[in-house]
Each structure stands twice: as structure tokens, then as C-alpha cells.
Amino acid sequence: MTELLPRRGLAQILALIVILAVDRVVSPQFFDLRLQDGRLFGSLIDVLNRGTPVALLSLGMVLVIATRGIDLSVGAVMAICGAIAASLADSHGLPVVLAAALGAGLICGLWNGFLVAVLGMQPIVATLILMVAGRGIAQLITEGRIVTFSSPDLVWLGNGAILGVPVPIAIALGMLILTGAVVRGSALGLLIEATGGNARASELAGVGTRAMILAVYVWCGVCAALAGVIAAADIMGADANNAGLWLELDAILAVVIGGTSLFGGRFSLVLAVLGALIIQTMNTGILLSGYPPEFNLLVKAVVVLAVLLLQSPKLSGFAGIMVRLRRTKP
Amino acid sequence: MENSLDPAPPLLEVRGISKSFGAVRALQEVDFTLRAGEIHALLGENGAGKSTLIKVVTGVFPRDAGLVRLGDEEVAPRSAKSALQAGIATVYQEVNLLPNLSVAQNLFLDRQPMRFGIVREGEMRRRAKALLTEFGLDIDVAAPLGNYSVAIQHVTAIARAVDLSARVLILDEPTASLDRHEVEILFGIMRQLARRGIGIVFVSHFLDQVYEISDRITVLRNGRLVGERETASLPRLELIRMMLGRELAETTSSRAAASEQKAREVCASFENYGKAGYVAPFNLELRRGEVVGLAGLLGSGRTETARLVFGAERADGGQARVEGASVRLQSPRDGVRHGFGYCPEERKTDGIVAELSVRENIVLALQAKRGLHRPLSRREQDEIARRYVKMLDIRPPDAERPVGLLSGGNQQKVLLARWLATAPRLLVLDEPTRGIDVGAHAEIIRLIRELCDDGLALLVISSELDEIVTYSDRVVVLRDRVHVEELSGEAIDVTNILAAIAADGAAMQEARA
Numbered sequence: 138m139t140e141l142l143p144r145r146g147l148a149q150i151l152a153l154i155v156i157l158a159v160d161r162v163v164s165p166q167f168f169d170l171r172l173q174d175g176r177l178f179g180s181l182i183d184v185l186n187r188g189t190p191v192a193l194l195s196l197g198m199v200l201v202i203a204t205r206g207i208d209l210s211v212g213a214v215m216a217i218c219g220a221i222a223a224s225l226a227d228s229h230g231l232p233v234v235l236a237a238a239l240g241a242g243l244i245c246g247l248w249n250g251f252l253v254a255v256l257g258m259q260p261i262v263a264t265l266i267l268m269v270a271g272r273g274i275a276q277l278i279t280e281g282r283i284v285t286f287s288s289p290d291l292v293w294l295g296n297g298a299i300l301g302v303p304v305p306i307a308i309a310l311g312m313l314i315l316t317g318a319v320v321r322g323s324a325l326g327l328l329i330e331a332t333g334g335n336a337r338a339s340e341l342a343g344v345g346t347r348a349m350i351l352a353v354y355v356w357c358g359v360c361a362a363l364a365g366v367i368a369a370a371d372i373m374g375a376d377a378n379n380a381g382l383w384l385e386l387d388a389i390l391a392v393v394i395g396g397t398s399l400f401g402g403r404f405s406l407v408l409a410v411l412g413a414l415i416i417q418t419m420n421t422g423i424l425l426s427g428y429p430p431e432f433n434l435l436v437k438a439v440v441v442l443a444v445l446l447l448q449s450p451k452l453s454g455f456a457g458i459m460v461r462l463r464r465t466k467p
Numbered sequence: 468m469e470n471s472l473d474p475a476p477p478l479l480e481v482r483g484i485s486k487s488f489g490a491v492r493a494l495q496e497v498d499f500t501l502r503a504g505e506i507h508a509l510l511g512e513n514g515a516g517k518s519t520l521i522k523v524v525t526g527v528f529p530r531d532a533g534l535v536r537l538g539d540e541e542v543a544p545r546s547a548k549s550a551l552q553a554g555i556a557t558v559y560q561e562v563n564l565l566p567n568l569s570v571a572q573n574l575f576l577d578r579q580p581m582r583f584g585i586v587r588e589g590e591m592r593r594r595a596k597a598l599l600t601e602f603g604l605d606i607d608v609a610a611p612l613g614n615y616s617v618a619i620q621h622v623t624a625i626a627r628a629v630d631l632s633a634r635v636l637i638l639d640e641p642t643a644s645l646d647r648h649e650v651e652i653l654f655g656i657m658r659q660l661a662r663r664g665i666g667i668v669f670v671s672h673f674l675d676q677v678y679e680i681s682d683r684i685t686v687l688r689n690g691r692l693v694g695e696r697e698t699a700s701l702p703r704l705e706l707i708r709m710m711l712g713r714e715l716a717e718t719t720s721s722r723a724a725a726s727e728q729k730a731r732e733v734c735a736s737f738e739n740y741g742k743a744g745y746v747a748p749f750n751l752e753l754r755r756g757e758v759v760g761l762a763g764l765l766g767s768g769r770t771e772t773a774r775l776v777f778g779a780e781r782a783d784g785g786q787a788r789v790e791g792a793s794v795r796l797q798s799p800r801d802g803v804r805h806g807f808g809y810c811p812e813e814r815k816t817d818g819i820v821a822e823l824s825v826r827e828n829i830v831l832a833l834q835a836k837r838g839l840h841r842p843l844s845r846r847e848q849d850e851i852a853r854r855y856v857k858m859l860d861i862r863p864p865d866a867e868r869p870v871g872l873l874s875g876g877n878q879q880k881v882l883l884a885r886w887l888a889t890a891p892r893l894l895v896l897d898e899p900t901r902g903i904d905v906g907a908h909a910e911i912i913r914l915i916r917e918l919c920d921d922g923l924a925l926l927v928i929s930s931e932l933d934e935i936v937t938y939s940d941r942v943v944v945l946r947d948r949v950h951v952e953e954l955s956g957e958a959i960d961v962t963n964i965l966a967a968i969a970a971d972g973a974a975m976q977e978a979r980a
Binding site: 323327330334335337338339340341344345402 | 840
């Protein structure tokens with residue numbers, strides 16, 4: 138029955154290669170890399186760098202979605218944490234700034250997790266609360282202004298480089314490895330997939346499903362906080378109105394492109410991040426092509442549809458559709 | 468009809484209905500006849516095919532064979548809506564109306580009185596009021612339906628159905644969540660409708676109510692028609708026999724004689740354990756190497772007892788002890804920690820995680836018990852999966868296959884493996900052989916015995932009395948959520964169990980007569 142096993146990752150890698158090839162056609166210098174002032178430059182680096190916030194968000198989002206939840210508040214959490222980081226940057230050292238911002242993200246995650254796991258609210262409604270309120274909180278922190286800073290430490294976080302690799306990319310890679318190690322190195326991965334696959338059955342098997350759900354929302358909050366700090370560091374300021382705006386949707390999209398079902402269960406961290414990169418490669422390609430950015434949204438929709446169709450083993454041909462129809466019995 | 472002397476010609480006639488879901492034959496050539504003005508009880512245990520029959524007749528499921536005649540014409544509804552148009556209305560246990568709309572809106576949904584394209588609220592309310600008054604209900608019809616009790620919601624659903632000119636009214640477990648007084652109201656309405664010539668099909672597992680309200684009874688078992696009888700001339704014991712039993716072979720416990728004298732160590736005990744409105748307080752001792760069977764009709768409190776014992780439901784009184792030490796069972800986690808395992812009746816919704824592999828399903832409980840920080844390595848998981856796939860002969864022997872693709876019997880074995888891997892002291896099995904083909908059936912029973920011989924304590928629920936008699940050392944009989952009798956040793960046989968299930972009701976019948 139190998140045909141029922143998803144060809145995991147193949148569709149995503151294929152999509153990425155195709156988009157990269159198109160980008161190469163649109164912009165002949167796309168694969169050029171150069172080293173300048175100890176930092177790599179080039180379109181590819183740009184894709185990775187710009188893709189960092191969504192990649193970080195998708196790391197948290199994929200776990201939330203695996204438990205059959207969703208977190209709409211990550212964009213707002215980015216704004217809150219970016220605002221906190223920017224406000225503290227010039228008066229405190231980097232450790233304090235980071236601790237405060239990540240702590241805030243953790244609290245946001247706890248709040249969401251509390252609503253979903255303890256009060257049993259529907260995830261989409263529960264996180265909508267913070268999605269709306271969070272931006273207000275961020276505006277209160279920045280007092281309605283765009284808070285700028287010049288702390289070289291925080292600026293380095295957004296614009297510096299480690300061995301030529303821009304710091305945001307290094308952070309995202311580090312977080313991918315850390316999350317992977319925690320989730321797959323412990324039993325967390327299995328128990329999250331079980332919870333998302335069948336929460337009732339998992340509960341009866343002795344799985345602490347509430348603790349699982351709480352944990353994934355907390356982690357999602359922390360990832361969003363980190364994304365928020367990086368986004369603020371990148372522009373050396375915090376804009377409560379626009380930081381992370383609509384990025385929750387990109388993060389969800391990245392997870393879905395990465396093959397994790399919104400109905401929970403099986404998930405893949407690497408493929409979610411790959412999904413984020415696909416989105417960013419597309420964005421960058423359209424910018425380079427000189428088409429107006431409005432096209433971005435349309436092209437994105439088409440590519441997403443294509444990737445999803447490619448992934449669906451049952452839709453890989455007309456025969457597949459027929460099989461599907463025959464199987465769809467009440 | 469050929470018999471012109473028939474006092475009441477059939478209103479609804481169902482002939483030779485068959486329905487399969489994949490390989491499972493849910494209905495096989497079932498006949499059913501409903502006369503105008505009668506209340507006809509449709510009975511059978513879980514999985515007997517009552518719901519499937521209703522859904523096939525009302526067109527929710529397409530039928531494989533057979534015909535349905537309403538009055539003189541043959542009908543073949545394609546959906547519940549077209550059944551309704553033909554005159555067959557169904558009210559399900561879960562009332563399928565809209566709780567956020569008003570009572571009046573619910574009654575006239577889809578057919579509101581209109582003028583110039585605007586709903587005439589006043590007119591609608593007036594008519595709603597009049598309609599419900601017929602049913603003896605005087606309530607504010609402008610209030611949302613959800614504000615009212617389930618009983619009133621039921622009556623509203625019935626009123627709507629009848630007002631839509633239903634000739635046949637199917638009530639699926641209408642009394643399950645009603646209290647005694649509400650049941651009386653509902654029965655009053657049913658009798659009134661029957662007098663108006665409406666044929667009513669009444670599905671229930673409360674036998675007292677069946678005897679109180681119904682004129683005739685049709686019993687299904689395993690998708691086949693067992694028989695149709697006049698209620699008045701059908702003794703309760705006979706009815707229960709029809710619902711549960713094969714021909715009553717006088718099997719006695721094969722284990723009882725051998726094991727009776729052995730004093731066994733108690734591994735878990737429950738004193739006055741119960742929960743209000745769930746199961747009356749009971750005493751239960753579970754011993755190593757002993758199978759305790761729970762017998763009783765559907766809804767008698769068997770599953771409820773199992774869930775309390777395992778910790779899936781919290782007791783509100785009584786004392787639980789494990790190995791003599793007093794314990795609190797607040798959640799399945801507590802049960803698992805104390806070495807209990809529970810294979811629920813609903814394998815698909817409560818048991819397996821369909822998407823995950825056989826291996827992952829098997830290690831799930833053990834991993835949950837060990838905790839997050841002590842993950843089983845992939846090699847350990849493979850080893851455990853391989854051992855149990857071999858030991859229980861799980862087929863196909865592929866531990867990486869998603870468990871949802873396995874047959875019911877093999878899924879059941881995977882669940883057994885899940886608990887055996889935790890080395891439990893007590894295993895609770897709720898209908899372990901339901902929906903399993905004959906071969907796997909025998910295997911599961913053999914496994915139950917082997918596990919028991921290995922020193923495990925087992926609490927097993929089954930509707931198959933022959934089965935319970937075969938493997939149980941003791942049998943607890945439940946009726947109406949009360950543990951009414953405990954049989955052991957030579958006393959365990961199908962006749963005694965049936966007598967215990969029927970006892971109270973028979974007494975009541977005599978008292979009434």
C-alpha cells in the first residue's frame with residue numbers, strides 16, 4: 138500500500154525548485170552571492186533573511202496545528218514583543234531586552250493555551266482575542282508612536298552576521314534545530330500527534346492532552362516573540378500598527394504548504410519551514426520581476442493551490458478522483 | 468393487501484431491506500410493518516441495525532435491496548427531506564433544530580408565513596402558539612428554543628413534524644435524556660397522535676417504557692429481524708432473550724468449576740463507588756487471575772461502571788483501593804498510573820489514533836505512563852511493536868501501517884497490545900468482540916483467558932451472554948444503572964443472567980396486571 142503513504146517533502150522540494158528556476162529566469166543574478174564587510178549578500182540570502190519571521194512563526198504554528206488548533210495571534214504577539222524590545226533597547230542590555238520580549242511572548246502563549254486547554258474555547262476564537270487585543274497592547278507600549286532605537290546589540294541581531302551568515306538566518310536555523318531536538322528527542326512529538334489525531338482516545342490512553350496543548354501554544358508565543366524582536370531589529374524600530382501584520386496567515390499557509398493538515402495529527406517542522414521559504418521565494422521573485430506587488434497575492438494563491446494538489450495523493454490524476462468518488466460512501 | 472380481513476392495513480411496509488457498509492452487512496433482508504394508529508417499538512442491542520434501518524427507510528442511506536411502501540405507493544426517499552415530504556418524519560435523540568432561533572421560527576422554518584416578502588412574525592407566533600397548545604404546551608414561542616428543556620425541544624420537533632403532515636413519526640431514543648415527568652408528557656402526546664391515526668415507531672432501550680407505551684414490538688439482532696410480537700403477549704424474559712440471545716444453550720462457565728475454590732488476591736476494590744445520575748453506588752472486587760463479566764442491557768450502566776473503575780469518569784462517592792491502598796481515580800492518567808487499562812467500546816472514536824502507525828498506537832499508553840522525558844527510543848518502539856504484532860497475530864504484520872487501515876479485529880488487538888505493553892494489573896474491556904469477524908472473535912476470547920491465566924485481573928463487558936458465561940469467574944448483572952446481582956461458580960449460566968436482568972420488570976408487570 139505504498140501509494141497511500143504520502144511522498145513527504147517531494148511536492149515541497151519540487152515546488153521550491155520550480156519557483157527558484159522561475160526566479161532565475163526573471164532575474165539572471167538570482168543565484169549570485171558575494172561577501173561584503175564579512176556578510177553574504179545576494180538574492181538567495183535575501184530570501185532566507187526576509188523569510189526568517191514567517192519561518193520562526195511556522196515553527197510554533199506547526200505544533201499548534203498538529204494538536205488540531207490554530208493561533209491567529211502570532212502577528213499581534215510579534216508587535217507586542219517588538220515594541221517591548223524597542224522600548225527597552227537603549228536603556229538596557231541585550232539579555233534584559235531579550236528576556237523581557239521572550240517572557241512577554243511566553244505569557245501570551247500561556248494565555249492562549251489557558252483559553253484553549255483549560256477553558257476549552259475553540260482555538261480560532263480564543264486566539265482571535267489576542268489577535269485583536271494584542272495590537273492594542275502594542276500600541277499602548279509604544280504610546281502610539283514608532284519607537285526607534287540605536288542600541289548596536291539589538292541592531293546586530295537584525296543586521297549582523299556570524300561567519301558571513303546574517304544573524305536572523307542563524308537564529309531561525311538554531312530554533313529549527315532546538316525545536317526539532319526537543320520535539321523529536323523527547324516523546325513530545327508522538328504525544329502531540331496523538332493528541333491532534335484523536336484527543337479522546339489519547340486522553341483515555343493516559344496522555345496529558347491539556348498539558349500538550351498548553352505547551353504548544355506557549356512555544357508558539359515564544360517563537361512569535363523572537364520573530365517580533367528580529368523584525369524590530371531589522372528596521373531599528375517598532376511599529377505597533379504594522380509589525381507582523383497578516384503574518385499569522387503566512388505562517389498558517391507555510392504549515393499547510395508543509396503538508397500538515399489543519400485537522401491535526403502528523404506534522405513536519407522542516408517542511409513547515411520549507412513552506413515559509415517557498416512563500417518568501419515567491420515574494421522575492423515577484424519583486425525582482427518588476428511586476429506590481431499586487432500580483433504577488435494572485436501568484437501566491439496559484440502556487441499554493443498547485444502545491445496542495447501535488448501533495449494530495451488522491452488527486453494525483455483523474456484516476457485518483459474516481460477512486461475518491463467511489464470511496465466517499467456515507 | 469391480499470388479506471382483506473386485516474383489521475388495520477399497514478401504513479408503512481418495509482420488505483427485504485439490506486444494507487452493507489463495505490464488508491459489514493448492517494441489515495439483511497429486514498421486514499418491518501407499521502399500522503396506522505399504533506405505537507411500534509423497534510428494539511435491539513447496540514449494532515443490531517435499528518439506526519441503520521431508520522436511516523435507510525428515511526433515505527439518509529441508500530439501500531442495497533428491498534422496498535418501502537407508504538400506504539399504497541412505493542416510496543424511495545433520497546434524503547431526510549424527501550422522506551418528510553412523503554410523510555415520514557424522524558425526531559432523533561439529539562434534536563436537530565436550531566437552538567438559537569425562537570420556538571416559532573423553528574416550527575415554521577422554511578415555510579414562514581410571508582407577506583410582500585416579509586415574514587409575518589405575529590402571524591407565525593400566533594400559529595405556533597396554537598400548534599403547541601394542541602400538544603398541551605403553553606410556552607413563550609418567541610423565546611429561543613435553546614432556553615427550553617430537552618423535553619420541550621422534543622415536543623417542538625414532534626409538533627413540527629406532525630404539522631408537516633407526517634403520517635409516520637419515528638422517534639429515536641426520545642426519552643434518553645428526559646426525567647419521569649417529561650416522559651409522561653411525551654407519552655401523552657404519543658398516544659394522542661396515535662389516536663389521530665399516525666403510526667409511531669419508538670426506538671428505546673428502556674424496556675419499562677416499551678411495555679408502558681407500545682402496541683407491538685419488532686426486535687432486530689445483528690442486522691437481522693428476530694421477530695415481531697404483540698407487546699401484551701410477550702413476556703419480558705422472552706423479549707430479552709430475543710434481543711440478546713442465540714438459542715439458549717445451557718452453557719455453564721468453563722472456568723467457574725476449576726477456579727471456584729481458589730482464594731485469590733484482591734488487586735483492586737471499590738466500595739460504595741458511584742456517581743449520581745450515572746451509576747448507583749456499587750461494591751466490586753477484582754482479583755488477580757479472575758475475569759469478572761458485566762452483563763445487562765444497553766444503558767444498564769455497564770460502560771458507566773467501566774469508566775468509573777478506570778478513572779475516565781470521576782466518582783462522587785465511595786472508596787477505591789489498589790492493592791489495599793486507598794487511591795483517587797480522577798482521570799485516565801490516574802487509572803494508567805495505578806496499572807489499569809481500558810479498551811473502550813467505541814474503538815474508532817475513543818480507541819485508536821487512526822492516522823498513526825500500529826507501532827505508535829501500541830506504544831502510546833506506555834509512553835504516556837513513562838512521561839515526556841523518558842522517550843522510548845525508536846529501537847525500543849520497534850521491539851515492543853514487533854513483540855505484540857507477533858504475540859497477538861496482528862495482520863498484516865506491518866507495524867508501520869496506519870492503524871486506521873486495519874480491520875476491526877486487528878484494531879482491537881492493537882488496543883489490547885497498547886495496554887499489555889504497560890504491564891497492567893487490571894484490564895477493562897468494553898465489548899471487546901463487537902464488530903469483529905468470527906475468526907478474530909474466537910481469538911480475542913482465547914486471549915482473554917490466557918491473559919487471565921497470566922495473573923491479570925479482567926473486567927469484561929459483553930452483550931453476548933454465551934461469551935460472558937464462557938470466560939467469566941463471576942458475573943455482575945446490571946439493571947437501570949444499579950448492580951443488581953452477582954453470580955459466581957455454578958450459578959453462572961445464561962438463564963440466571965437473563966432472569967436477573969428481567970427480574971424487576973417481570974415483578975412490575977405482574978403488579979400491574
